[in-house]
Amino acid sequence: MSAFDARTYLQTLSEAPGVYRMIGADEEVLYVGKAKNLKRRVASYFQRTASSPRIGMMVSQVQRVDTTVVRSEAEALILENNLIKSLRPKYNILFRDDKSYPYIKLTQDAFPRIAFFRGTVGRDARYFGPLPSVWAVRETIQLVQRAFLLRTCENSVFANRSRPCLLHQIHRCSAPCVGKVSKVDYDEDVRLTSLFLSGRHSEVIDRLSDQMNAAAEALAFEKAAQVRDQIKALSRVLHKQYADSARDEDIDIVVAVARDGAACVNHAMVRGGRHLGDHAHFPAAGQGSEADMLCAFLAQHFATQPPPGRVIVNVLPDDDAEAPIPGIALALARNERERAWADMALKNAEIALRVKLDAGARATHRVRALVEALELDVAPERIECFDISHTMGEATVASCVVWANGAMRNSEYRRYNIEGVTPGDDYAAMRQVLTRRYEKVVTGEGVRPDLVLIDG
Structure with missing residues (x-):
């Protein structure tokens, strides 16, 4: 084994999610991995019996372990992917390259097809991405279908169609398979799709507007109406595109909402110009102004997390209040994109708070009904429920679920294997x-x- 003192080091490790790097002699990176719980995952490598000869060989060469704590498993996955590609550690069996991320593929057929793609990017087609999730790819393809009516069918299906499919009937495809659209018009739709997927949204709208005006002047009102519908569809799409920014920027959006004695602080993150989603936090006490709770959350959160370059809030603290994040000024949204981000965060905070309040009200009503039905003297604070299941009398299992203080306690659920009883x-x-x-x-x-x- 190496001289690395694993026991002492593990006492200093965080249990947060993150990425770890096994470092060997001459600062060589031996292995990069991600973990939901850094302390538990790193400790597993230094058990008495290695899980495999490869791991045993790697551990024997470890001189140091470096870790990076992140906010979520998703961020750990992205960081791990980037480090493996840049460092290429020799003990990582699978080097996750761009196959890890989904793309939108636009083929080079006579009538190009738009499709979901995951794999090694080649030169046989145009690829747009990578995108953060499969959902993002499929959602974008559906939006493009509504706006530009490109085909999504396989070439084998396309070559053997004798009549339009259902997608044409619901206005999701222009049916080039049976000649419902000319090659020139279809190619123009492909060009506009490429511009749109490349982020040149305003240029697409301008071109479509010119086409609509030209068609109207030529008294081709049906064509003008069709292009008008494309513009409307794209406008709805672009309204949703505030989840992405053309700028490579890191911004946090933090908003606070308080009502009915409860409060919600919603925290959204933009990293590298891409909106990564938001998370609602509920303070233990809902007293105080929205600005007070906003400052309290920021001070606690950024006490252990590095702040981004800019923090947008929905309310500013008092002028004489101490800055919750040293060196970082809080600001209101300054342009349309930031206002859209702030509005989304605020709406999600209001929804989360309403759901929490409604859930609490429903739970209170149910407990009151239970007390009346069972004629109890006091309302129960903890309820445990049991059920038995088996398969034709065999493999009997009992389950226990727990309700306490108005909520289900999933972490306290238990299953019991039943043995020694008559089937x-x-x-x-x-x-x-x-x-x-x-x-x-x-x-x-x-x-x-x-x-x-x-x-x-």
Whole structure:
């Protein structure tokens, strides 16, 4: 084994998600990996028995382990991918290249086809991406279909069509397979699609507007109406495109909403010009102004996280308030794109808060109904429910779900394999699981429920 003191090092590791790098002699990067829990994952390499000879060989050469903590598993995946491609560590079996990300493919056929693609990018077609998710690719293809009516069918299907398919009937394809569109018009739609996927949105709208005006002047009103519908479809698409920015910028959008004694702080991130999504946070106490809760969240969050270059908020703190992020000024949205981001974050915060309040109200109503139905003196704070299942009397399993303080406690759910009972005897199975469950409560190892519900 190397001189690396794994036990001492592991005591300093975070349990947050992140990326780790095994470093050998002469600063050689041996291995790069990602982890949901850095401490647990790195510790697994330094067990007494290696999981494989390859891992054992690698661990014997480790001189140091470097880690990078990120905010989520998704960010860890992206960082791992980038590091593997740039560092090319010799013990990584699979070098994740661009195959990890999906693309939009525009073929070079006589009537090009638009399609989802994942794999090695070649020269046989035009590729747009990579995009952050499969959903993003499929959503974009659907939007392009509505605006430009390009075909998505395989060449084998395209070559053997005798009549238009359903996509043509619902105005998602111009049916070049049966000559419903000319080669010239289809090629123009392909050019506009390429411009659109390349981010040249305003140029596409200008070209379509010129086509519509020319058709109207030529009294080709049907053609003008068709182009008008394309412009409308694209306008709806572009309204959604604020999730991406043409600038390579890092921005955080943090908004706060408070009402009915509760509060929500929604945090959205833009990295490299791409909106990565948002996450709603609910303070334990909903008292105070929105500005106060915004500052409290920022101070706690960025105490352990590096701030981006710019932070957009929906309310500014008082002039005499201490800056929650040293060296970073908070600002309101300054242009249409940032206002769209802030509006999206604010709307999502309001929705999250409303859902939480509604869920709390529904839970309170249900508990009140349960108290009345069972004629209880006080409302239960913890309920445990049991059920038995089996397959034709065999493989009997009992399950326990837990409700406490107004919410289901998924982390406390348990399954029990039932043994030593007559096949199909649910009563004996229920007796066994209840005994096993509450023996621990009697000895003080478990939490005592206020109410136990059993099925059967």
